[in-house]
Amino acid sequence: MAGFFHKSIEYLKGIGPEKATLINKELGYFNYGDLLQHYPFRYEDRTTFHKISSLTDGLASAQIIGKIARFETIGVGRKQRLIGKFQDETGEIDLIWFQGIKWVQQKIKPGLIYVVYGKPTRYGQRFNLSHPEIEPSENSRPNKQFLHPVYHTSEKLKRRFLDSKALSKIMKLLLAEAIPHIQDKLPQTLREEFSLIDKKISLIHIHFPKDQIALKKAQYRLKFEELFFIQLRLITLKLARIDKFKGITFKNSELLNDFYHTHLPFSLTAAQKKVIKEIYADFRSGHQMNRLVQGDVGSGKTIVAFMCMLIAVGNHTQCAFMAPTEILAEQHYNGLKEFADPLGIKIACLTGSSKKAERTSIQEALDSGELKILIGTHALIEDKVKFKNLGLAVIDEQHRFGVAQRAKLWNKNKTYYPHILVMTATPIPRTLAMTLYGDLDISTIDQLPAGRKPIITRHMRDAQRIQLFSLIEKEIEKGRQVYIVYPLIEESATMDYKDLMDGYESIARRFPQLHLSICHGKMKSADKDYEMKRFTKGETHIMIATTVIEVGVNVPNASVMVIESAERFGLSQLHQLRGRVGRGSEQSYCLLVTGMKLTSEAKTRMQTLVESNDGFRIAETDLKLRGPGDLMGTQQSGALDLIISDLATDGDILNLARNAAVDLLKIDPLLRAPENHILKNHIASFNKSAVNWSKIS
Ligand code: ADP
Numbered sequence: 276m277a278g279f280f281h282k283s284i285e286y287l288k289g290i291g292p293e294k295a296t297l298i299n300k301e302l303g304y305f306n307y308g309d310l311l312q313h314y315p316f317r318y319e320d321r322t323t324f325h326k327i328s329s330l331t332d333g334l335a336s337a338q339i340i341g342k343i344a345r346f347e348t349i350g351v352g353r354k355q356r357l358i359g360k361f362q363d364e365t366g367e368i369d370l371i372w373f374q375g376i377k378w379v380q381q382k383i384k385p386g387l388i389y390v391v392y393g394k395p396t397r398y399g400q401r402f403n404l405s406h407p408e409i410e411p412s413e414n415s416r417p418n419k420q421f422l423h424p425v426y427h428t429s430e431k432l433k434r435r436f437l438d439s440k441a442l443s444k445i446m447k448l449l450l451a452e453a454i455p456h457i458q459d460k461l462p463q464t465l466r467e468e469f470s471l472i473d474k475k476i477s478l479i480h481i482h483f484p485k486d487q488i489a490l491k492k493a494q495y496r497l498k499f500e501e502l503f504f505i506q507l508r509l510i511t512l513k514l515a516r517i518d519k520f521k522g523i524t525f526k527n528s529e530l531l532n533d534f535y536h537t538h539l540p541f542s543l544t545a546a547q548k549k550v551i552k553e554i555y556a557d558f559r560s561g562h563q564m565n566r567l568v569q570g571d572v573g574s575g576k577t578i579v580a581f582m583c584m585l586i587a588v589g590n591h592t593q594c595a596f597m598a599p600t601e602i603l604a605e606q607h608y609n610g611l612k613e614f615a616d617p618l619g620i621k622i623a624c625l626t627g628s629s630k631k632a633e634r635t636s637i638q639e640a641l642d643s644g645e646l647k648i649l650i651g652t653h654a655l656i657e658d659k660v661k662f663k664n665l666g667l668a669v670i671d672e673q674h675r676f677g678v679a680q681r682a683k684l685w686n687k688n689k690t691y692y693p694h695i696l697v698m699t700a701t702p703i704p705r706t707l708a709m710t711l712y713g714d715l716d717i718s719t720i721d722q723l724p725a726g727r728k729p730i731i732t733r734h735m736r737d738a739q740r741i742q743l744f745s746l747i748e749k750e751i752e753k754g755r756q757v758y759i760v761y762p763l764i765e766e767s768a769t770m771d772y773k774d775l776m777d778g779y780e781s782i783a784r785r786f787p788q789l790h791l792s793i794c795h796g797k798m799k800s801a802d803k804d805y806e807m808k809r810f811t812k813g814e815t816h817i818m819i820a821t822t823v824i825e826v827g828v829n830v831p832n833a834s835v836m837v838i839e840s841a842e843r844f845g846l847s848q849l850h851q852l853r854g855r856v857g858r859g860s861e862q863s864y865c866l867l868v869t870g871m872k873l874t875s876e877a878k879t880r881m882q883t884l885v886e887s888n889d890g891f892r893i894a895e896t897d898l899k900l901r902g903p904g905d906l907m908g909t910q911q912s913g914a915l916d917l918i919i920s921d922l923a924t925d926g927d928i929l930n931l932a933r934n935a936a937v938d939l940l941k942i943d944p945l946l947r948a949p950e951n952h953i954l955k956n957h958i959a960s961f962n963k964s965a966v967n968w969s970k971i972s
């Protein structure tokens with residue numbers, strides 16, 4: 276059975292070894308199974324026919340039935356073209372060919388009935404179709420209405436005559452051969468419950484739907500299957516992990532309570548409390564925790580992490596808290612030290628720039644167990660850093676870390692895997708989270724601390740700089756600080772730098788009395804830190820920087836975020852940048868500066884930010900605008916290699932599929948029932964090739 280789908284496509288009629296190699300290169304397909312899943316990316320509606328008299332400007336395409344009254348040849352040499360006067364009972368249009376004239380004249384006979392298809396262009400009063408598709412009407416089945424598949428191909432493939440039409444011919448042959456070999460991998464019960472059509476039919480109809488309804492049913496079936504298997508796999512992995520990896524049980528919450536009642540300087544939001552409870556429940560479960568906490572910028576994730584660390588410390592274990600940059604690690608350290616000191620908890624910070632003597636004393640304190648909380652950068656996960664008894668590892672802003680780095684944390688405790696808490700301020704839309712982190716538990720802090728004033732966001736054009744400067748001036752007079760951020764141009768570090776320097780100079784000219792900081796990628800990290808610290812301490816008024824300041828930096832006194840060339844940033848990134856202000860109780864502003872000419876997509880981005888401060892809403896829009904691959908960067912994209920589903924639009928199907936997987940595994944967690952064997956085998960074949968996503972975080 277499987278043999279058939281593993282056959283190399285070179286054996287398919289119409290392909291052969293040479294074209295097979297080209298298809299490998301251009302589309303990444305090797306075998307029958309791959310090619311069968313090259314689904315059309317759209318369908319041309321051939322269910323309706325246009326009358327010539329009803330053609331209008333702006334029609335993307337039209338299908339007309341009629342006959343060629345006569346041919347005319349116009350021009351000579353390279354300018355020669357062939358015109359067919361094509362008529363139906365309502366009028367006449369011109370069919371135009373610039374190439375292949377001889378062939379057309381041989382094949383196409385005046386007087387016979389043809390169906391033509393193409394994009395109508397108006398020339399004066401007449402419409403024409405250039406290089407239309409043309410077929411004798413008996414072949415085009417005008418009475419059996421249908422949708423034409425359109426396949427992705429490439430210029431190179433087209434040059435070797437593998438255009439969409441050729442692919443569709445190949446597909447027809449392939450399908451006919453494949454049908455007897457196709458097995459339905461979804462159990463009958465599931466198909467009935469969710470009204471899913473048979474796999475064979477779905478494959479036929481995805482390539483050659485006879486109408487919209489058939490197409491929709493085929494799409495639904497195939498999307499459901501795809502999402503169902505991803506979820507089934509993720510949840511199976513998770514169940515296996517929970518079963519296999521016993522966790523250290525933390526039952527004592529005295530230290531946490533002590534802090535909560537006597538030291539916590541503010542009251543927690545309901546969302547923060549909820550998340551701490553969820554985590555505490557994990558701690559008591561006896562299983563290793565793997566939890567992702569997502570919360571918008573400023574939602575107060577750090578204190579949540581700290582309070583969870585108190586539980587771990589109160590249960591005689593140590594904690595690691597890993598941040599993506601030195602600046603952030605130090606900031607966390609300074610902030611948390613103020614909480615830890617009064618409780619008598621020893622806390623330290625380890626980064627790449629920690630001195631040797633310091634490292635030694637940190638290691639000694641780790642060995643003796645006296646050091647309870649170690650904050651740091653990836654320096655934390657170096658093999659030589661050893662904990663006596665690591666109970667909880669917190670990873671802040673997880674998207675900055677590679678998979679391998681995170682996995683290393685797992686092995687820091689030899690007896691048990693430590694509990695893992697991953698925090699992110701890049702809210703991931705539910706659909707995406709379910710697919711990317713379907714095997715993790717997810718907690719959401721969906722509320723900001725009370726008393727925050729929503730940031731006022733404005734979209735300004737380059738020409739409004741005078742207004743911009745006066746706002747900056749006013750805020751600085753009030754004692755506030757300002758960020759001005761320039762985009763990183765990856766292709767051209769030099770241009771990047773020039774923009775930033777020009778900006779710096781114009782600000783220096785306009786505000787000669789102010790102190791300025793500057794931070795960019797060409798600077799040494801020690802210099803960046805130094806500038807950042809000056810700004811944090813309030814020694815400078817304006818921080819002019821590229822996106823190095825994007826993540827996590829906390830300067831509550833900063834109230835203005837100016838983003839230059841804002842159209843060059845993605846939505847989520849703009850939202851992150853904006854989150855650097857609005858951290859205190861003062862009114863804050865975010866000013867998005869762009870040129871006059873914007874694409875409509877860029878306009879949507881600016882508009883979304885002006886209208887909304889809600890990270891989740893913004894993330895949803897971002898997903899719709901850019902698609903999931905771009906949103907998440909590269910490392911996780913493997914989990915997003917979806918063939919037919921689209922996480923931006925198929926959230927409903929994903930929910931159904933996930934629930935179906937959850938329900939099924941509730942009844943039969945090991946897929947032992949005979950009717951589930953087929954599922955078990957299928958995900959086993961999956962797991963062989965895939966990365967084990969359950970162990971990445
Ligand atoms: P993020 O979720 O972006 O990491 P932080 O943890 O840095 O946010 O918190 C932002 C600021 O809000 C910090 O100064 C923190 O002390 C403060 N904060 C956190 N929780 C609360 C709360 N419940 N009430 C008031 N302020 C809070």
Ligand code: MG
Nearest residue numbers: 576577671827
């Ligand atoms: Mg943070």
